[in-house]
Amino acid sequence: MKRSLKQIADAIGARLIGASQAEISGVASIESATSSDLTFLEDEKHLAAALQSPAGAIIAGEFAASMAGARPWLISEHPKLAFARAAQMLRQNSSGDAAPEKIHPTAVVYPSAKVASTVRVEARAVISEKAEIGEGTRIGSGSAVGAGAKIGRECEIYPNVTIYPGTSLGDRVIVHAGAVLGSDGFGYVRDRKTGHYEKFPQVGRLVIEDDVEIGANATVDRGALDETRIRRGAKIDNLVHIGHNCQIGEDVVIAAQTGLSGSITIENGAVLGGQVGIGEHATIGEGVMLGGQGGVLPNKILRGKGQAFWGTPAQPLREYLKQLATLARLAKKD
Helix, strand or coil: CCCEHHHHHHCCCCCCCCCCCCCEEEEECCCCCCCCEEEECCCCCHHHHHHHHCCCEEEECCCHHHCCCCEEEEECHHHHHHHHHHHHHHHHHHCCCCCCCCCCCCCEEEECCEECCCCCEECCCEEEECCCCCCCECCCCEEEECCEEEEEECCCCCCCEEECCCCCCCCCCECCCCEEEEEECEEEEEECCCCCCEEEECCEEEEEECCCCCCCCCCEEECCCCCECCCCCCCCCCEECCCCCEEECCEEEECCCCCCCCCCECCCEEECCCCCEEECEEEEEECCCECCCCCCCCEEEEECCEEECCCCCCCHHHHHHHHHHHHHHHHHHH
């Protein structure tokens, strides 16, 4: 679905220089863009490459404002963000204009489930009893929505996702293929006499708020007795595990292969790199950045908005680098 550059500029708050009625139908990189695509440029040093691209229009910073000519430009303070918003606009408009698709004949929808009229349920998906699904949501093929689960409006549930009973998803949540939401936490009690382990009750729930994205094959456990909660805008990469009773703050970013034990608090705006491991009852403070393969011991608290931590056990980056330098000097002496 094509959109005029004026429509796009108005929607993303950019200043348009050039043909306002020119139409764009997609987005692409500078290298692969065609005359119907929109691309972006963050750095002036790549301006020459951009000028050689056949892209229909380019989003760039103020440095490109003097480039008015045959090619339209959209000038933005934050070109990459503006480009992301334009891409979302084009995608939403394209899907929004299509007629709502019906439930696939091979899908199973229990009579007591409440499924909005514009919901799309693909092949072999199962919507269990008393589940609720809001307007504009898509349930991918082979996915299972458990009894009493609630999914909000305009969610995108990709194929083979499992949503356990009682799990709640807000609006505009994206869950990629193979993710498992609301499974039992890893909780056991050891009988000291026999040495055997017995399962501790896992009867809590999982709540995922609006605008969260969860990557492929990620797993998020429900609470043991209370709840696990993923707050608004959190972004969770592929192959991440979040244990029971964890509290993930707003706009938290967690990269791939990170593992969180139970009862961990990640406060708003924190960033966790790939392969981070965090012990139970630890707290990662607001805005903390924890580098890849960082390790946090149980009950540890990391504080310092905008501060980077690295290593195992995790420590401020400057201290970690000093220790590495010291070790390197000692190795040379040997």
